[in-house]
Amino acid sequence: xxxxxxxxVLIAKPGLDGHDRGAKVIARALRDAGMEVIYTGLxxxxxxxxxxxxxxxxxxxxxxxxxxxxxxxxxxxxxxxDDNGLQDVALLVGGIxxxxxxxxxxxxxxxxxxxxxxxxxxxxxHIRQVVASRSGNNG
Amino acid sequence: xVDLVQATLHGDRRALARLLTYVENEREGVEQSLAALFPxxxxxxVIGVTGAPGTGKSSLVNALAKAFRRRGQTVxxxxxxxxxxxxxxxxxxxxxxxRDLAGDKGVFIRSMATRGSLGGLARAxxxxxxxxxxxxxxxxxxxxxxxxxxxVDIVRTAQTTIVVEAPGFGDDVQAIKAGILEIAxxxxxxxxxxxxAENTVRALKAMLxxxxxxxxxxxxxxxxxxxxxxxxxxxxxxxxxxxxxTVAPEDQGIDDLVAALESHxxxxxxxxxxxxxxxQHIEIELYDRLEAALMARLLKAIPGDVLSDVIRRIQARxxxxxxxxxxxxxxx
Numbered sequence: 001x002x003x004x005x006x007x008x009v010l011i012a013k014p015g016l017d018g019h020d021r022g023a024k025v026i027a028r029a030l031r032d033a034g035m036e037v038i039y040t041g042l043x044x045x046x047x048x049x050x051x052x053x054x055x056x057x058x059x060x061x062x063x064x065x066x067x068x069x070x071x072x073x074x075x076x077x078x079x080x081x082d083d084n085g086l087q088d089v090a091l092l093v094g095g096i097x098x099x100x101x102x103x104x105x106x107x108x109x110x111x112x113x114x115x116x117x118x119x120x121x122x123x124x125x126h127i128r129q130v131v132a133s134r135s136g137n138n139g
Numbered sequence: 140x141v142d143l144v145q146a147t148l149h150g151d152r153r154a155l156a157r158l159l160t161y162v163e164n165e166r167e168g169v170e171q172s173l174a175a176l177f178p179x180x181x182x183x184x185v186i187g188v189t190g191a192p193g194t195g196k197s198s199l200v201n202a203l204a205k206a207f208r209r210r211g212q213t214v215x216x217x218x219x220x221x222x223x224x225x226x227x228x229x230x231x232x233x234x235x236x237x238r239d240l241a242g243d244k245g246v247f248i249r250s251m252a253t254r255g256s257l258g259g260l261a262r263a264x265x266x267x268x269x270x271x272x273x274x275x276x277x278x279x280x281x282x283x284x285x286x287x288x289x290x291v292d293i294v295r296t297a298q299t300t301i302v303v304e305a306p307g308f309g310d311d312v313q314a315i316k317a318g319i320l321e322i323a324x325x326x327x328x329x330x331x332x333x334x335x336a337e338n339t340v341r342a343l344k345a346m347l348x349x350x351x352x353x354x355x356x357x358x359x360x361x362x363x364x365x366x367x368x369x370x371x372x373x374x375x376x377x378x379x380x381x382x383x384x385t386v387a388p389e390d391q392g393i394d395d396l397v398a399a400l401e402s403h404x405x406x407x408x409x410x411x412x413x414x415x416x417x418x419q420h421i422e423i424e425l426y427d428r429l430e431a432a433l434m435a436r437l438l439k440a441i442p443g444d445v446l447s448d449v450i451r452r453i454q455a456r457x458x459x460x461x462x463x464x465x466x467x468x469x470x471x
Contacts, residue, residue, distance in 0.1 A: 005164045006227060006252070031228035038250045041235035048241040052234060055248055057156035085153045 007131050008058040012040045012049045014077060017067040026062065026094065029120035035127070046073060050080035053089060059131045062123075065095040071104065078109040090130040094118070140172045147274050148179060152247065155274050159249055162266045173266055179273035181417075183215075184404060185281060187297030189259060189319065192285025194305040195329040197236035198387035200280050204240055205390070206397050207278050213245040215276035217267055219260055221284045222252040229253075233282060247276065259283035259290030265424060268296065286319055294322040295423050298416060299403050301396075303327045304343065306335035320346060323380045325399045331384035331392065343382050378406050440471045 011027050013020050020042055027037045038056050040049065053061050061081065065073060070093060078091055093105060094114040102113045112126045140161065146154030161169045186203075188196050197218065204214045218233035229252035240246045249271075253261045260283060261267075271279050283293050294300050302323035320326070320343070328339050381399045385392035407413045449467065452458040458466075 006229075006254075008160075027230050031223060031230045032226045034227040036222075036229045036250075036252050037231065038234060039230055039232045041232070041238065044238075045241075048238065051241060052248075054153060055156055056250055057160045 007035045007060065007127060008038070008056060009035050009060045009062060009127065010038045010040065010049070010053050010056055010058040011062045011064065012044050012052065013042050013064050014044045014046055014049055014073045015065055015067045015069045016043060017065070018042055019066055020064065022066070022094065023062075023064040026064070026120065026123060030124065030127070033124045035124075046076040046080050049077050050084050050086070053081055053086055054084045058089060059134065060090045060092060060127050062092045062094060065093060065097070068096065070095070070097055071101060074105055074110060075108045082109075088134055090127075090134065092123070092126070094123070140168050141175070144172050144175045147176070147270065150275065152244075155247070155270065156249070158270055159267055162270055163251065163254075163261070163263045165263065173269065176270060176273040180269050181272065183268075183272040183276055183279045184299070185268055185272075185279045185297045186400065187281045187283065187293035187300040188303060189283040189286045189290065189293050189300065189322075190303030190327075191305075194285075194303040195387050196282050196285075196303050197233040199301075199303055199327065199329055199385065199396075200233075200282050201237045201239055202385070202387045202390055202393045203396065203400075204237070204246060204280065206393050208240075208243060208245055210397075212277035213275065214240075214247075215271040215274075215279045216240075216246070216248045216282065217251055217264060217271070217279065218248065218282045219251045219253060219264060219284050222254050224255075227254075247271065247274075253284060256292075257290070258292030259286045260292045260296065264292075265296055291319060291322050295420055298407065298413065299324045299400055301325045301327055301400070303329050304339055305330040306333045306339045324378065324403045325396070326380050326382045327396060328382065328384050329387055332386045332389075336384060340382055340384060347380060347382070378403065378410075437471055441467060445470070 009030055011023050011030075013023055023039070027039050030037045038052065038058065040052055049061065049063070061077070063074060063077060074091070074093055081087075081089060081091065090111045091109060092112045092114065093110055097105070097113050097115055105113055111130050112123075114123055140158075143154045143158045143161075147158050158172060162173065188200055190196055200216055200218070204216060207214050216237065218231065220229055220231040220233065222229045231250035231252065233250060234248060237248055240248065249267065251261050251264060251267065256262050260281070264281065268279055268281060281293060281297055283290060300322050302319055302325075304326065305328065326343050326347075328336055328343065330336070383392055383396045383399050385396055387393070407416065445467070449458065449463045453460055453463055
């Protein structure tokens with residue numbers, strides 16, 4: 001009775017910037033790639049994001065951040081997710097992220113950083129890869 | 140999965156979330172988990188919320204959940220959104236309207252895609268509700284997909300069904316058509332601060348006066364047959380759905396709505412209809428499950444080339460569809 005399992009993704013906009021066109025484009029592209037996308041809307045706190053990820057049991061969390069607050073917000077989301085037992089849930093970041101900040105984010109448990117001009121295909125492939133390796137580990 | 144069942148019963152939210160995923164995916168072994176949880180079910184008050192897209196179902200659930208939390212009851216929300224028929228993916232945005240509930244450990248929200256089901260719920264919604272019931276939530280709101288006129292599965296699942304309307308969604312002929320309005324235990328005119336709200340209330344009240352209340356004792360089963368259920372076995376008063384005006388984001392009318400929901404629940408209890416309703420839901424579920432199991436068994440027994448040959452012959456007008464079915468059943 002095992003059926004095909006869609007990948008579940010949470011797309012969230014933590015912080016105060018009020019522009020979510022990018023997040024919606026990504027949500028739409030992931031839907032068209034056959035994924036189930038839960039979109040939380042604007043101005044989420046890191047606590048809200050981590051709690052939603054837990055309740056929805058998602059495979060991947062994607063954060064869209066345009067405000068420049070990524071170095072504060074992203075590690076906090078990762079920490080709260082880990083506290084919730086979500087160590088194996090991948091965290092992606094998209095938006096305006098200076099190149100020099102990417103290594104720091106990756107060192108803090110971010111699997112991929114996607115700036116302006118990234119093709120949605122790259123994001124879809126990245127998600128499929130991290131989810132495949134995750135289910136490989138979990139059996 | 141035994142651990143997940145125990146942890147879920149002890150209030151572990153992570154285990155609960157994971158178990159819900161297994162239920163949704165119909166994962167191998169989940170039947171045993173559901174069987175183990177079943178004795179712990181039957182305590183939650185399941186309230187369905189349905190209505191056309193854009194009438195404000197999510198905002199209303201948000202406001203209602205806050206109201207029930209103020210009364211000290213724990214709340215689970217199952218929000219169903221449609222799966223794309225083309226990609227199999229879905230975008231579920233109900234949480235956008237439920238941000239007031241974040242940070243409250245007495246609330247658990249789960250988004251569900253329909254994954255091909257057409258009746259307004261997903262196939263696994265019934266089992267998801269059961270897991271949440273066993274996990275101890277007092278009230279479970281089930282928000283259907285934006286529903287039109289025949290997505291009425293919710294009435295076979297919930298004890299109390301709210302149908303949400305908003306001003307400007309169709310004239311009074313829409314209101315007397317069969318379907319979604321008939322399943323309402325409580326009717327809500329949301330966005331009541333908009334022009335035309337009074338007209339909508341009037342149209343709904345007129346519809347209720349026109350309809351014979353006794354007709355509500357009959358509900359259709361999946362196959363279109365009517366099943367008759369005594370909803371008021373003590374010969375007591377019939378329930379007339381109240382019409383409540385709300386403006387969900389401002390919490391306007393929410394206390395009235397909670398009172399209406401409470402009186403429906405009291406009505407069910409006093410009319411001793413709750414057990415009758417549950418018996419009916421169980422009967423319908425049993426038919427659904429039997430149908431699916433028999434169908435799966437039957438399809439396994441029929442060789443694939445027989446089916447494709449029959450389809451070819453029907454298309455060539457050598458055989459009509461019903462005769463084809465009779466032939467297949469004789470051979471199986």
